[in-house]
């Protein structure tokens with residue numbers, strides 16, 4: 001019993017030191033002792049272990065403050081390979097990432113036209129394609145998947161997009177690859193990416209809203225991802241926002257994602273195709289309008305698409321006003337190809353609606369911005385999950 005406690009303390013101290021080396025970029029052993037309150041002997045012993053594991057390296061001497069100049073330590077970013085997988089976009093997207101979130105290799109598998117193939121087989125195909133590209137010991141496989149996920153057990157409880165119910169995805173992957181596996185909802189992973197590798201590193205309170213085929217969010221409160229009662233926190237796509245008679249795939253009407261997702265705008269723009277001279281010049285039929293065509297047409301000055309983007313901004317603004325009132329969060333980061341590709345069409349109207357519909361003191365302080373992590377946001381979040389689970393880095 002006592003031994004177990006000592007081991008736990010040692011593991012805790014080791015994670016603490018690793019976290020400090022990670023956060024400080026370069027730091028000396030003496031500085032680590034001062035910051036943690038641990039003895040220099042304890043610090044030296046644990047640092048020696050971290051150096052032996054090649055997670056930490058010595059990088060030269062720092063400035064002297066009287067005596068011998070101290071040796072500086074830093075994370076060896078390429079000492080581990082992390083496999084990140086995103087199952088939420090129109091193709092399965094994967095990457096090999098290092099400990100600083102730098103993408104070393106990308107691999108994607110399109111999903112179009114093979115409805116009869118089990119998506120799980122495609123996940124295996126993707127991981128099989130990524131594994132040989134790892135140039136250092138593999139920390140594990142992180143997965144961001146759409147749907148309701150029990151991330152503690154690695155079970156996808158329900159995913160409409162992938163037609164999975166109670167799929168033990170984590171256990172399946174562990175059995176096949178004999179590696180640690182983390183599974184989380186894609187939007188929760190995106191939020192973790194933003195606070196680990198994004199422009200909002202270590203921001204204690206924020207919401208990352210991902211607008212794709214569906215809409216979801218990851219909520220970070222007091223530096224921790226908020227999972228809710230059973231890991232489903234942040235499912236804002238099914239907040240009822242509109243009294244329009246628009247069916248949502250959840251079975252209800254007027255949900256946020258039914259009126260403001262990229263699928264929602266595509267459907268409306270395709271239906272109004274003939275009234276857009278810009279679109280008609282770019283493609284021949286409504287069926288050819290995909291998200292990229294839509295974004296290109298917007299930048300070419302299409303007024304139909306501008307009004308549709310404003311409409312999406314308005315609905316997002318209603319949702320944001322509600323979120324701000326409940327959580328008193330002052331920053332929302334938007335992710336997903338549509339909002340990143342056409343942010344100036346969406347964000348001004350989102351701001352306007354949010355200001356009009358929330359208490360002055362709450363709404364006026366709000367900052368909306370787009371993530372700079374682009375299409376890698378979920379794979380980076382999946383990698384961050386692994387760093388948290390396997391190395392204790394948050």
Ligand SMILES: [Zn+2]
Pocket residue numbers: 237238248249250251252255
């Ligand atoms: Zn719904």
